[in-house]
Amino acid sequence: MKIFYFTGTGNSLAVAKRFGGELYSIPKVLKNNELIFEDEKIGIVFPVYGFAAPNIIREFIEKVTLKSPYIFVIMTYGNKLGGGINWFMEFAKRNNIHIQYADGLLMIDNYLPIFDIEKQKLKTKNIDENLNRLLNDVSQNKHYINHGTFLDSIATSSIQGLYKILPSFNSPKKFSVNNSCNGCGTCSKVCPRDNITIKKDADKSKPVYGENCEFCLSCINLCPQKAIKLKRESNPNARFMNENVTLKEIITANN
Ligand SMILES: Cc1cc2nc3c(=O)[nH]c(=O)nc-3n(C[C@H](O)[C@H](O)[C@H](O)COP(=O)(O)O)c2cc1C
Numbered sequence: 001m002k003i004f005y006f007t008g009t010g011n012s013l014a015v016a017k018r019f020g021g022e023l024y025s026i027p028k029v030l031k032n033n034e035l036i037f038e039d040e041k042i043g044i045v046f047p048v049y050g051f052a053a054p055n056i057i058r059e060f061i062e063k064v065t066l067k068s069p070y071i072f073v074i075m076t077y078g079n080k081l082g083g084g085i086n087w088f089m090e091f092a093k094r095n096n097i098h099i100q101y102a103d104g105l106l107m108i109d110n111y112l113p114i115f116d117i118e119k120q121k122l123k124t125k126n127i128d129e130n131l132n133r134l135l136n137d138v139s140q141n142k143h144y145i146n147h148g149t150f151l152d153s154i155a156t157s158s159i160q161g162l163y164k165i166l167p168s169f170n171s172p173k174k175f176s177v178n179n180s181c182n183g184c185g186t187c188s189k190v191c192p193r194d195n196i197t198i199k200k201d202a203d204k205s206k207p208v209y210g211e212n213c214e215f216c217l218s219c220i221n222l223c224p225q226k227a228i229k230l231k232r233e234s235n236p237n238a239r240f241m242n243e244n245v246t247l248k249e250i251i252t253a254n255n
Pocket of ligand 1: 006007008009010011012013046047048049050051052076077078079080081107108109110111170215216217242
């Protein structure tokens with residue numbers, strides 16, 4: 001079994017690890033020319049962004065060829081899945097990928113502009129119980145698609161439409177780096193888009209952002225100094241990394 005995953009803060013990697021098999025980091029796969037994969041079972045695990053899929057996942061689906069009788073998809077999310085699964089099914093189908101099983105898994109919401117991680121951690125999300133159900137389904141080659149409701153699909157098209165009108169909605173222009181930055185470069189190492197360069201500014205080294213931000217927020221969440229802030233955020237001191245992964249694993253996945 002092959003599992004392709006993308007992660008910003010570890011939720012999707014933690015889930016991918018539980019499925020086992022050979023793990024492939026999507027940012028890394030995209031850097032290679034080898035984009036044809038075959039197996040008796042193939043999984044794709046990634047976070048929901050805007051009730052749909054992150055851009056890096058769209059890019060992966062457009063480029064990759066997956067040959068398998070059983071392809072399953074797990075979309076991790078923190079609050080509302082919307083019509084994310086239906087959206088992704090359609091997108092994958094247009095790119096010749098036909099999926100047998102697709103569901104969401106509610107986890108901690110890492111979208112710092114809206115959610116306070118400390119409050120998120122106090123919520124009951126039954127992650128293990130729900131993950132065990134997904135693991136069991138997939139081990140039995142169950143066929144199931146969580147289509148959501150008509151209103152869920154409206155929510156997805158509305159927010160995706162909004163992103164198109166306002167491309168700066170999720171932009172690194174909303175980030176600022178304060179003086180506690182010690183230039184350690186963790187932000188640059190966890191960035192799945194190689195979009196952060198550490199540059200000398202006067203006597204200090206600091207991260208400088210390019211134009212290719214995924215807005216995964218890994219740079220902010222994983223900064224050891226909590227030196228990167230959003231201009232507007234729910235709790236500037238609350239940061240998140242899934243407890244079942246290490247920083248080194250995220251760096252290896254995204255660097
Ligand atoms: C840019 C962005 C958009 C997000 N959009 C949604 C969303 O529409 N619905 C939701 O429930 N969670 C949303 N989230 C939360 C993540 O999907 C969730 O925390 C996920 O498990 C993070 O996975 P990761 O740790 O593997 O990066 C969003 C997070 C980010 C950074």
